[in-house]
Amino acid sequence: xxxxxxxxxxxxxxxxxxxxxxxxxxxxxxxxxxxxxxxxxxxxxxxxxxxxxxxxxxxxxxxxxxxxxxxxxxxxxxxxxxxxxxxxxxxxxxxxxxxxxxxxxxxxxxxxxxxxxxxxxxxxxxxxxxxxxxxxxxxxxxxxxxxxxxxxxxxxxxxxxxxxxxxxxxxxxxxxxxxxxxxxxxxxxxxxxxxxxxxxxxxxxx
Amino acid sequence: xxxxxxxxxxxxxxxxxxxxxxxxxxxxxxxxxxxxxxxxxxxxxxxxxxxxxxxxxxxxxxxxxxxxxxxxxxxxxxxxxxxxxxxxxxxxxxxxxxxxxxxxxxxxxxxxxxxxxxxxxxxxxxxxxxxxxxxxxxxxxxxxxxxxxxxxxxxxxxxxxxxxxxxxxxxxxxxxxxxxxxxxxxxxxxxxxxxxxxxxxxxxxx
Numbered sequence: 001x002x003x004x005x006x007x008x009x010x011x012x013x014x015x016x017x018x019x020x021x022x023x024x025x026x027x028x029x030x031x032x033x034x035x036x037x038x039x040x041x042x043x044x045x046x047x048x049x050x051x052x053x054x055x056x057x058x059x060x061x062x063x064x065x066x067x068x069x070x071x072x073x074x075x076x077x078x079x080x081x082x083x084x085x086x087x088x089x090x091x092x093x094x095x096x097x098x099x100x101x102x103x104x105x106x107x108x109x110x111x112x113x114x115x116x117x118x119x120x121x122x123x124x125x126x127x128x129x130x131x132x133x134x135x136x137x138x139x140x141x142x143x144x145x146x147x148x149x150x151x152x153x154x155x156x157x158x159x160x161x162x163x164x165x166x167x168x169x170x171x172x173x174x175x176x177x178x179x180x181x182x183x184x185x186x187x188x189x190x191x192x193x194x195x196x197x198x199x200x201x202x203x204x205x206x
Numbered sequence: 207x208x209x210x211x212x213x214x215x216x217x218x219x220x221x222x223x224x225x226x227x228x229x230x231x232x233x234x235x236x237x238x239x240x241x242x243x244x245x246x247x248x249x250x251x252x253x254x255x256x257x258x259x260x261x262x263x264x265x266x267x268x269x270x271x272x273x274x275x276x277x278x279x280x281x282x283x284x285x286x287x288x289x290x291x292x293x294x295x296x297x298x299x300x301x302x303x304x305x306x307x308x309x310x311x312x313x314x315x316x317x318x319x320x321x322x323x324x325x326x327x328x329x330x331x332x333x334x335x336x337x338x339x340x341x342x343x344x345x346x347x348x349x350x351x352x353x354x355x356x357x358x359x360x361x362x363x364x365x366x367x368x369x370x371x372x373x374x375x376x377x378x379x380x381x382x383x384x385x386x387x388x389x390x391x392x393x394x395x396x397x398x399x400x401x402x403x404x405x406x407x408x409x410x411x412x
Contacts, residue, residue: 119332174390183337184346
């Protein structure tokens with residue numbers, strides 16, 4: 001059993017953790033991933049290197065935790081304090097998908113979130129190990145919420161049984177991701193609403 | 207009127223241009239975009255800096271031309287010597303889209319093409335100016351071929367009139383792009399064929 005720290009220690013730890021996250025995020029935005037170091041993060045956070053190594057074993061891990069923490073904040077802002085991990089299931093699949101994608105639009109346009117997520121996403125493109133860690137810890141959990149919602153829509157007869165939800169979700173999620181990553185077009189609610197309509201109904205005449 | 211260079215000069219120029227492209231591509235893969243310099247490219251290509259400045263005004267321009275040249279080679283290999291700029295129009299929209307996407311799968315898996323395109327795509331994520339240049343010169347021309355093919359399908363009554371082809375194309379193209387950029391899943395012919403079927407027919411019951 002782990003001994004619970006005294007309230008003072010816990011408060012100090014929480015303050016250091018916050019300072020380390022802020023420093024890590026600021027550094028990766030300013031100098032990029034390759035030049036961000038544990039030493040640099042420690043100096044900027046005003047803590048000893050050992051404090052960081054007590055909790056994390058590499059800069060990738062610090063950054064991933066810092067970024068997860070930031071994403072949670074951005075998701076909470078985008079859902080106006082709602083639970084960002086709950087995917088709505090009102091019975092109206094199109095409406096639910098549009099709601100979630102609109103929140104993602106807000107998150108992607110959040111200036112506090114944009115620069116660090118670009119820095120990490122860019123490094124993930126050329127650094128497969130980091131890219132896969134980013135996927136496992138950040139992307140895949142959100143994608144799984146789509147899978148679950150699409151499965152529930154299959155049970156309700158709103159999505160064909162022969163459709164693979166893990167692929168189908170990419171019809172709405174990936175176009176938005178590519179517009180954000182590669183500037184292939186503007187990002188708006190109208191755009192994500194259109195993606196949902198095209199994907200659900202297809203573009204061929206019915 | 208520009209004087210045509212003597213055959214010898216033209217041959218020497220072509221050889222220098224090729225050496226510069228090869229050096230630029232090799233460097234961006236090895237040290238990344240930020241550390242690639244005109245000086246470095248010149249030294250590696252065995253030419254003077256002035257030779258490069260005679261033809262290009264920045265490293266972004268050299269790299270873009272080098273990469274365009276490489277993409278053309280990769281596209282030609284993927285289409286087995288066919289014209290990579292011609293989008294098939296056999297009258298069967300699904301078949302034509304599948305053909306083109308299968309060629310893109312081959313291109314993305316071409317090892318000579320993968321590392322440089324990752325290096326440039328990664329930089330484009332954090333460097334909006336380069337990202338937009340990359341889009342204008344490399345991505346958008348291919349996307350326009352999809353737009354034209356989808357318009358022809360609209361004329362033939364195979365795609366609804368109210369569908370915006372510039373958005374619709376993203377249903378097939380972006381999922382593949384995101385799998386490649388962010389390792390969100392494996393890339394295969396079966397996968398791209400499935401995307402085409404889902405996008406044309408929708409995932410809701412008909």
